[in-house]
Amino acid sequence: MLTIRNLHARVAGREILRGIDLSIRFGEVHAIMGPNGSGKSTLARVLAGHPEYEVTAGEVTFEGEDLLAMDPETRARIGVFMAFQYPVEIPGVNNAYFLKAALNTVRKHRGEEELDAMEFMTLVRDRMKQLDMDEDFLNRPVNDGFSGGEKKRNEIFQMAVLEPKLAVLDETDSGLDIDALRVVASGVNAMRNADRSFLVVTHYQRLLNYIVPDVVHVLSDGRIVRSGDKALALELEDKGYGWLEQAVGSPVRELR
Amino acid sequence: MTLPLDHYRTEYARARAGRPRGEGEALARTRDEALGRFLDRGFPTTRQEEWRFTSVAPIAEQAFALARPPAGAGPADVDRLRFHVVCAAELVFVDGHYVPALSTRGALRGSARAGSLAAAVSGHAPNIDPHLARVARDGSAFVALNTAFFADGAYIDVPCGTALEHPIHVLFVSTGQGGDTPVVSHPRVLAVLGDNSQASIVETYAGPDSARYFTNVVTEIVLGEHAVLDHYKVQRESTAAYHVGSIHLRAARSATCSSHSVSLGGAIVRNDVVAVLGGEGGECTLNGLYLADGQRLVDNHTTIDHAMPHCGSREMYRGILADRARGVFNGKIIVRPDAQKTDAKQTNRALLLSEDAQINTKPELEIFANDVKCTHGAAVGQLDEDAVFYLRSRGFGLTDARRMLIHAFLGDVLHRMPLAVIRTSVEHVLERQLARALGAAA
Secondary structure: OEEEEEEEEEEOOEEEEEEEEEEEOOOOEEEEEOOOOOOHHHHHHHHHOOOOEEEEEEEEEEOOEEHHHOOHHHHHHOOEEEEOOOOOOEEEEEHHHHHHHHHHHHHHHOOOOOOOHHHHHHHHHHHHHHOOOOHHHHHOEEOOOOOHHHHHHHHHHHHHHHOOOEEEEEOOOOOOOHHHHHHHHHHHHHHOOOOOEEEEEEOOOOHHHHOOOOEEEEEEOOEEEEEEOHHHHHHHHHHOOHHHHHHHOOOOOOOO | OOOOOHHHHHHHHHHHHOOOHHHHHHHHHHHHHHHHHHHHHOOOOOOOHHHOOOOOHHHHOOOOEEOOOOOOOOOHHHHHHOOOOOOOEEEEEEOOEEOHHHOEOOOOOOOOEEEEHHHHHHOOOOOHHHHOOOOOOOOOHHHHHHHHHOOOEEEEEEOOOOEOOOOEEEEEEOOOOOOOOOEEEOOEEEEEEOOOOEEEEEEEEEOOOOOOOEEEEEEEEEEOOOOEEEEEEEEEOOOOOEEEEEEEEEEOOOOEEEEEEEEOOOOEEEEEEEEEEOOOOOEEEEEEEEEEOOOOEEEEEEEEEEOOOOOEEEEEEEEEEOOOOEEEEEEEEEEOOOOOOOEEEEEEEEEEOOOOOEEEEEEEEEEOOOOOEEEEEEEEEOOOHHHHHHHHOOOOOHHHHHHHHHHHHHHHHHOOOOOHHHHHHHHHHHHHHHHHHHHHHO
């Protein structure tokens, strides 16, 4: 469903991605691991279309279409979702209003009927239960005054409501305690199916105990230096990123 | 080049001759003095601190003709400006002249009055002598000009102990009559609320799109002890019109007044609000919302004068400036030596939608008492690009994302306006204006 070829990208004049090749099929969960500064989050943001990131070479196709040619909202509408590493606070915009408008925008694009208030509430209540969330949360402004954990949970909640085809989770695990991590992971697992794929960006192996990936990639200095199955993640946890440095002969910065 | 003030001298002589007999000596004298004051001072220039960022040269250089009473039934589009909710009274003025046929006063209760100021003057209504042209006595040259020239306006009298359940809506519509010679109207509003009374009063100013005319309005409000007033001024003039207005508020002991100013139209707009807390325990809220695009200028000058102890004031202004628009905000808070335990808070925030838009914002605190709490804050910024991207990443188009954020920004102050009909009608006008402002910015 997603094919990335020789992707180069830079931000603020600095080249971060230096030739990424990656292919994700329907229903697969891929994990991207790597030390700080290796380009994990850059990859996620480039896929979502962040305007500050400039693609200098390479291509990305999503279901055969040129993803890089699309603006961020089009990507969202055709089913690409990114859970932000740092979700943005939007004071004054009510969560329920925001989510209903977003969902109906996506549904309209898919040629589906827009949901009315009742249908929307039914859907939302179901997803909230899944993620163990309080209903009063709907009446709060988007992310405004949320704790770090609440913000991350809100990202997964949005994903559960918007039902994308491809979900890119950018360090969704960072800042979560173990209970919240379990809730978030079970929310993701509940959404796994043969038509939906995930790209899980994480610094730590811990999350992958709960969201078991089909493929694990290790990113270093803007390139994928190694790919393997879930055992690779355990090996990294065990030996740290230094071990890879020797194995691939290029510098891999140590875990801090 | 400023026109010789002779134009105004001539116009005054003509207006004087045409005045109704019932106006009386006292007001005639007040008007003569006001004209004298205006001719002495002339129009303000940017050399004066109060007008430093606002050049009224285009107003000074134009020989406006005094607006005549409307012929016939008045403009057809008054209906779109009405509130379409129950009002205690809805008074309609066309080019500054009262039109009874378009006005309704059916729901006024008891001895409360709302109607033509000219009629109240002729009929020697009790509040005229003590208050008319006295609350606003020390105003600018524009106030003097209005006092000399006003033909009519609204007179509102809410007697002691009377609480009006429904708002009074005063609607000033300009027709843009006059063709090549643009006209000026000088509407005047006097509202007096007795002790323990309560009312909501809305002033709306509107005119046809792109018509050029000048509205120079003065509002005087007197609040008795424990009176509660919720006052609104909604300025949605033509974007080619000039609007200069001032609101002068005087509150007695334990009175609660809020004045909300919404400024959406006009090529050059100046709004002054002067609130004097003249009795212990008074509360004053000034909220403002403004939007300007194109090359328009909107200037808000507010003064809250804490003259007595234990008074509180809250002030929040929010503005949007697009294209090459300019904004001015000057918020003065005076705390007199007697005004111990004053609690005053002021914030002004402006959002600039383009590189060329600008705002001059200045808090001005004059504190002569030592046991007081006064805070102020001003912030000027652009739309948060991270928030724009966040919204786009959830499927919202660029314009929708920007519009949502602007609405949220203004919502903060809009939601502080208790009257629902104001929120809906302002939202409606904002929607249209934002579409234009964002279209031009994109």
